[in-house]
Amino acid sequence: MTNTSDPDQHHTGTGQTLPIRFTASGRDYARLWLRNLGLTLITLGLYLPFARAHRLRFFRQHTQVDGEALDFDGDGREMLRPHLLLCAVLLLYILIAHEMPLGAALLLLAALPFWPTLMMRSLRWRLEHTRWRGRRLAFHGDAAGARAVFLPAAAPLAVLLVGQALLAGPQAEFDDGGGWLVPALVSLALLALLALLPWLHARHSRYRHANFGLSADAGAGADAGTGPAGQAERTRLDASVEPRHFYRLHGGVLAGLAGALLVNLLFATWIDTLLAAAPMLTGLLLDMMLLLALRAWLVAGTQTLLWNHTLSPHYRFACHLPLSRLLLLSLKNLLLCVLTLGLYWPHAVVATTRLRLESITLSRLPGTN
Numbered sequence: 001m002t003n004t005s006d007p008d009q010h011h012t013g014t015g016q017t018l019p020i021r022f023t024a025s026g027r028d029y030a031r032l033w034l035r036n037l038g039l040t041l042i043t044l045g046l047y048l049p050f051a052r053a054h055r056l057r058f059f060r061q062h063t064q065v066d067g068e069a070l071d072f073d074g075d076g077r078e079m080l081r082p083h084l085l086l087c088a089v090l091l092l093y094i095l096i097a098h099e100m101p102l103g104a105a106l107l108l109l110a111a112l113p114f115w116p117t118l119m120m121r122s123l124r125w126r127l128e129h130t131r132w133r134g135r136r137l138a139f140h141g142d143a144a145g146a147r148a149v150f151l152p153a154a155a156p157l158a159v160l161l162v163g164q165a166l167l168a169g170p171q172a173e174f175d176d177g178g179g180w181l182v183p184a185l186v187s188l189a190l191l192a193l194l195a196l197l198p199w200l201h202a203r204h205s206r207y208r209h210a211n212f213g214l215s216a217d218a219g220a221g222a223d224a225g226t227g228p229a230g231q232a233e234r235t236r237l238d239a240s241v242e243p244r245h246f247y248r249l250h251g252g253v254l255a256g257l258a259g260a261l262l263v264n265l266l267f268a269t270w271i272d273t274l275l276a277a278a279p280m281l282t283g284l285l286l287d288m289m290l291l292l293a294l295r296a297w298l299v300a301g302t303q304t305l306l307w308n309h310t311l312s313p314h315y316r317f318a319c320h321l322p323l324s325r326l327l328l329l330s331l332k333n334l335l336l337c338v339l340t341l342g343l344y345w346p347h348a349v350v351a352t353t354r355l356r357l358e359s360i361t362l363s364r365l366p367g368t369n
Helices: 026-042 048-061 077-097 101-128 143-168 181-209 222-226 243-266 268-277 279-307 323-339 345-358
Strands: 010-012 015-018 020-022 063-065 130-132 135-139 212-214 315-319 360-364
Touching (some): 026 048, 181 279, 345 360
Antiparallel strands (some): 135 212, 315 360
């Protein structure tokens, strides 16, 4: 049983709150980041799975739930073979893309069905090697479910890849008329993918949040198998979360882009004057600030929506991630990264992780050990 005298614990009508704390410092992560970056560059990317494992271990061990840190025992070897496979496909694509654009597109099409499976395996690896109080996290999704999530995008994506390859290749076949067909199909495929994007986001989010789990307590004893401490947990996403919520979030991103374009049109002279002093740097900063604002809107809205509607038999989640705090932190991180020529990046990652993690509240329901 947890010590209920801990001042960080709170009892409510819905159970006991288990505080989530992130204890890492930017200085500690900077050392790991520099080491991982150096070894990844030296090995031409082959060290990347091991760097990822070290990074996950660092963040898990600095994440405390109810005063006890998570642990991660993965070492990256399990993800080395998928990583090598992806590198081989990418290298082959780069080698043939210029001379054989259609062959490169067909290569990507052949590899695409395996992409959802690799994403599922990566998520399962991250969770099943994570422990809290001796209980392993779990992911119950399968490869078929992962492929089903992205299946609606298969046809427009195939048309887009093949169409782009045809447009990049010899143009003789379009000279005798009908040259409008392939560009039209590519445009329609791109519009279809943009229209599907919020729906795919909703499907992917439901697939993930309906398959998170926590293993049974191995140390609870045989008699605990029927009690909450001895049972495996599995989450589900409340049915009230619908694709329309994601269309609203993505619609906000489109509205922001449209607003930026409108401002550019209405105040073109003033903007040109502003950019005249340092056109490249100022324009890049303005673009990055806009992208950060849109990303903050999407991240804050998605995280709040999902974790406020994620349920499990013995635990409840809540999330309050203010957009204003995330946006201000993102802009601060951008400014300090620019002023330090990127050296502030590890500190920015730690600060953002702390804000996002500590905005989530975990509660143990009454009667749960």
